[in-house]
Amino acid sequence: MHAPKPSRVIIESDVSNSELAATLRANLPSARFEIVDRVQDSTRRDPNILEVVRFRGRLLKSCxxxxxxxxxxxxILHFGTQCTLDCTYCILQAYLNQPNLRLFGNTGEMLGELSTELEQNPNRLHRIGTGEFTDSLLLDPLTGLSKILVPFFAGTRNAVLELKTKTNFIGNLVGLDHNGRTITAWSLNSEQVRRSEEPKSATLEERLAAARRCADLGYYLAFHFDPLLEYPDWQTGYAEILNRLLDAVDPSRIVWISLGAFRFMPELKQIIRERHARSKIPxxxxxxxxxxxxxxFRDIRVELYSFMGEIIRxxxxxxxxxxxxxxxxxxxxALGFSPDEQGGLAAMLDKAVEDKMKVGPGRG
Amino acid sequence: MDFGRICLSDIDWEDRCFEIRSFGHNARLHASLDRLGIIDPPWILRRGGKYIVVDGFKRLAWAREKGDRDAGCLLFPANVSPSEIWERRIERKLFEGDLNPAEKARTAAILLELYNGEEAPGAFLIALGIPNRKGLLEKWARLSRRPEILELLGSGEIADRAAVEVSGWEPESAMKVLGLLKLLRCSASIQVEIVERIDEISIRENRPRLDLLNDPKIQEIVSDKNKNSRVKTQVLRDLFSRMRFPRLVERERKFMRDVKSLALPRSIRIVPPPAFEGNGWKMELHFSGPAGLRDALAEAVGLAGKSLLDRIFDPDLEERS
Known part of the structure; x- marks a missing residue:
């Protein structure tokens, strides 16, 4: 797949001299750059526009x-919003007044907020990711943000970074000193779902190849089967991708696998109907x-999770x-236990990091 | 606009491009015209060598039918743009009072055209009674191109919302479902529910809507002479629920079976969480005084020893045991 190449970059004057703006100018030589006081909200989606703003809220958020x-x-390390992969099920479609790709140019403030958080809470493990309001690596070929974040986390004692993507844009990760503190993660689905619901994302083959390459580079891996969809003969599709995954990478490099059945805000249904009339997911x-x-309905979720869990285990x-x-x-x-038995879900994931990555507040 | 008397033979009666048809009856208007004549002058636009009517089609037709040679009209200046005419026309229409569905649909279509993809002003939508929800104006506009549905709406037996929903359906299935709704005589919200169920089942099952509507199971209910419209509505709703939510309905049925097999006393009721989501199960005890409460509690304690109780909470237990 190819990285987006916006032809128009609108930058707020507050961040027009930022490092991010300079990187974008270098990586998008043929784009038109416009400086404005404030980027206005819009209801028109234009994949050719990239907005760079100074984000004025919290840059480190809780899930x-x-x-x-x-x-x-x-x-969540909040570095931008929106995505041009345009997956049918994506919640970002519901953000109607900010439909375009948007990055936050105040990267320094973001890292400052992050440093403060890590310093103020030295006795806990921080699992931090960037793929909640946008894809972690979609714009990385243009922003080079991973070249800042991965070394930053490499230098921390009690934090790991998870980069979650549906792309294969791992070029910037090659050669970085990650110090085993970064998890490269892929959202996966069955081949049928990939084709019908996320056709603009990297193919499964591309994603698995990228994962394998990252493992070779020493990165830890994670995989997210989210959203799991129920469709005719879903068992065949999901068994196939699980087998492909387990053939493609060494499970000992995988820190975790998550499963999440499709869920959505009620208003998304109408949006999907309008924007993706052929999709049957609603x-x-x-x-x-x-x-x-x-x-x-919970019985369907249990069935999806039990099926996936059995193969993975x-x-x-x-x-x-x-x-x-x-x-x-x-x-x-579905899985035969509840997180309470392991001290809660957060503790369970902290333990996975400590066991696999040997990272934690008690370690050197 | 200038007032003047326009010779009726100079009007191009075929050109009805500014018409917002109501599909309603004209009896009240005609009675008023017969009594008092035209009080409010129609609006006219000069185009080429002729005049065309902008507003007042029925009033002028009445005058013509009566044999009048001319009528007092307000004449738009020659240089006025069509969008300006439409804006005035809509504004006036909205101030006349509640529009009927046909007028609303036509007005929605005009607004869409006027604003050409941009959002129509909220004030118009409020006056029209159309919520400012994405796609809704388009649905109303689509309805304006479906006179057969508008005629049906005029009968008052079909809810606007149901008609709007089917405005994008293929004609045969739209008319079939509207015919069904007319037969059922159910409330607007149930009409919309039925329309949505049919739509979603057909998409989910890759089945044409008409094929679904002609399903023998549905037809059997519709043509059952022993059921009145209220019973038919309920049976059809149940059928559509089973088709749309087969797993949930199956679980509800299993729950009912399991509860029945527990032979609960009448004083106790077990209530699952809505859609069986989460752990919020409830047990209701019904009693009329302390003695009744003691009895109910004793019976509830007795329940604890029954292994059948576990089945209620675990959907697979029956199959596994």
Whole structure:
């Protein structure tokens, strides 16, 4: 796949002299750069536009979990919003007033906020990722952000970085001193779902090849089967991608695999119907969950998770497998235990980092 | 606009490009015209050598039918743009009072054209009673191109919202489902539910809507002479629910079977969480005083020893045991 090449870059004057702006100018020589006081919200999506703004809110956020389901306790390093991969199920489509690719030019402030957080909480492990409001690596060929973040985390004692992507843009990761503190992670799905719901993303072959290459470079790996979709003969599709994954990479490099059945804010249904009229994903058996989001009826979720869990555990029983935003009943029925038995989901994931990556506040 | 008397033979009666048709009956208007004549002058635009009507089609047609030679009209200046005419026309229409569905649909289509992809002003949408939701104006506009649906709407037996939903369907299935709704005589929200169910089942099952509507199971319910419209509506809703949510409905049925096999006393009711989501199960005890409460509690304790109780919580237990 090819990286996006925006033809127009709109930069807020506050960050027009930032390092990010300079990198973009160097990597996008034929793009038109415009400096404005403030980038205005818009309702028109234009994949040719890249906005660079000074973000004025918190740049390190907590994962937006809810009370009724177990949350992974992941922190989000907020460097930008939106994505041009245009997957049918993507929640970013619902951000109607900011539909274009947007980066935050105040990278220094972001790193400052991050440093403060790590210094103020030296006795805990920080699992931090960037792939919540955008793809972690989609714009990396243009921004080179990984060349800043990976070395930054390499120098920390109690933090790991997870870069979550559906691309194969790992070029900037080659040759970086990561010190075993970065997890490169891929969102995976069955071949059928990849073709119909995420056609602009890298092929599964490309993603697995990139994962293998990262493992060869010493990076740890993670995989997220999220969203899992129920469709006719889904078992064949998901068994196939799991087998491909387990053939492609050494499971001992995998820190965790997560599973998350498709869930969405109710308003996304209409958006999917309008923007992706051929997609059938809104027509599953969805009920309103305890967090107000639509989710598959629990028996379907249990079936999806049990099926995936069985294959993964057969391949490597020690592999850390977790469910994203699920409750005790579903965990117990699908995987045979609940995170409470292991001190909670966050503790379970911290332990996976400590065991696999040998990183933690108690280690040197 | 200038006032003047326009010779009716100079009007191009075929050109109805500014018409917002109501599909309604004209009896009240005609009675008023018969009594008092034209009070509010129609709007006219000069185009080429002729005049065309902008507003007042029925009033002028009445005058013509009556044999009048001319009528007092307000004449738009020659240099006025069509969009300016439309804006005034819509503004006036909206101030006249609630528009009927046909007028709303036509107005929606005009607004879409006028604003050419841009968002139409909220004030117009509020006056039209169309929520400012993405795609809704387009659906109403589509309805303006479906006179057969508008005629049906005029009967008052079909809810606007249901008609709007089917405006993009292929004609045969749209008319078929509207015919069904007319037969069922159910509330607007149930009409919309039925339309949405049919739409989603057909997409989910890759089945044409008409084929689904002609399904023998549906037809059997529709043509059952022993069921009144209320019962038919309920049976059809159940059927559509089973088709749309087969797993959930199956689990609900299993729950009912399991509860039945527990032979709960009448004082106890077990209530699962909505859609079986989460761990929020409830047990209700019904009693009328302390003695009743003691009895109910004793019966509840007795339940604890029953192995059948586990089945209620574990959907697979029956299959596994």
């Amino acid at each position: 937006p979990g809810t009370q009724n389901y177990y949350c992974c306790g992941y922190r 027509y599953g058996e969805f009920i309103r969950g305890l967090d107000g989001k639509m989710r598959y 057969k391949a490597d029983p020690s592999l850390c497998l977790y469910l994203c935003m699920e409750g005790k009943d579903v965990w117990t029925e």
